Amino acid sequence: MSLYHLKSDTYQFSHNNQPRVLVVSTNNELVKQICSILIKYQFAFEIANLGEQAWQMINRNCPDLVICDWEIPDMSGLALCQRIKAGLINQSLSRVYFVAVIADRQKEQRAMGIEVGIDEFVYTPIDEIELSLRVRSGCRASVTAKLLGWTKQKLAIQEKLFKALELTDRATGLLTQQSMQLGLPRFLAELEQQNFDRTYLNLMLLGVSQYEQVRDKYGNRIAAEVMGAIAGRIRNKVEADSILCHYGCESGNELICITTNIDPNCINDLGQRLLAAVSTHPIAVDGGLLLPMNLNIGSVVCQLSADLDFPQLIEQGHQLLAKAKQDGKNCMRIADISAQTPIYTA
Structure with a gap:
């Protein structure tokens, strides 16, 4: 169950074709702050309390962007990002844009995050304009990456079909x-x-x-x-x-x-x-x-x-x-x- 309950399903993943955001944290105040900004700027989102819950939700309905607290009880944000970016179960997951929320600007955390594939960082206390801009640009990048992936798959299928439809071999004429x-x-x-x-x-x-x-x-x-x-x-x-x-x-x-x-x-x-x-x-x-x-x-x-x-x-x-x-x-x-x-x- 989500920590922060919405009165309307307007913000659920199923709403039209809006970019979809998943918020992952057990910090109720942090979740409220992030969600209020997402509501204000009309982003569709869902909330997960724990890393494993987030992982199941991501595999069930892949979001465009994940905003994840650096510290969650059962799995660090670092570990969740690493699992997503590996794309072992579903290659399309590797194109999910991952934003990590950290408490300070420690270089060590940033270096570790960049190494495993974290795309962006936001810092507490959350700045409304900064978060909205990062979410908007991240969703745009994620959607573009997915479209490119689908286009490549479509071209590969077409190439295979056209090759199968060729009646004669170019080298021999047979x-x-x-x-x-x-x-x-x-x-x-x-x-x-x-x-x-x-x-x-x-x-x-x-x-x-x-x-x-x-x-x-x-x-x-x-x-x-x-x-x-x-x-x-x-x-x-x-x-x-x-x-x-x-x-x-x-x-x-x-x-x-x-x-x-x-x-x-x-x-x-x-x-x-x-x-x-x-x-x-x-x-x-x-x-x-x-x-x-x-x-x-x-x-x-x-x-x-x-x-x-x-x-x-x-x-x-x-x-x-x-x-x-x-x-x-x-x-x-x-x-x-x-x-x-x-x-x-x-």
Whole structure:
């Protein structure tokens, strides 16, 4: 229960969009003095007797500004400020403006307070004009900081959304991982509904062996140029209706090729064409560099179905790709899971 009772809820946190102030003290005379000033200058506020009570109120309904007595029984104002500014439970709490009330102008108290994040100090006896100005400027700073925080969050969400909506990867011109994951199930469902004679699906995971070395030595621009050239060579060798995707957009070095009208007996030939397309001739990039590159392939064959578990297929492809890398450069592993008896082909 508050030490100083208000006759109207005009000053409660819920009132419109006024800046919100929390007063923390067990000193009844100090609370009355501060609250009378807040009422006079029309600030919305609440009162807490103890530090733990204040902490619960702050987490329940975050104020814009806290006016806290330096000495409170269960927790010092210093400790309360430190807990708020840490923002461990809620990062937005770190933007709460904190005003400490101290009895004198001791430099030691000010230094300790500044170190833990106290924004401003007021001294007893309270000066009405000084307190009103500090509260007004503090609330303005707190609200501005919160708006900036919300704006940053909104921009981050928008950036993530726009990135997800990009259909093709800039470096390779191929589908992005997100667009493939969103569009492929619908595409396969339509194929199945139209009864096209495409019984088998082949998913090839293509790993570019020297990508990391090129990126580390020549930088991201040259690495992107290399991936673009490799994507072009792959595109010229796959089936006309194959779906190509730059799957490893974070690591940069993986492509996916999905073909739905292929005889399982022809998959090895397709893989060999792709391996040769990349390794036979070096990649020419800006500056006259000729960079020899190689692929490894993990290939999964299965029967076409609208309810295929693509994450599982991709995981199986990764396992096969890892085995192919262990075999050496320009190696491929194939598993025909439609036959229930996986066949690995180097």
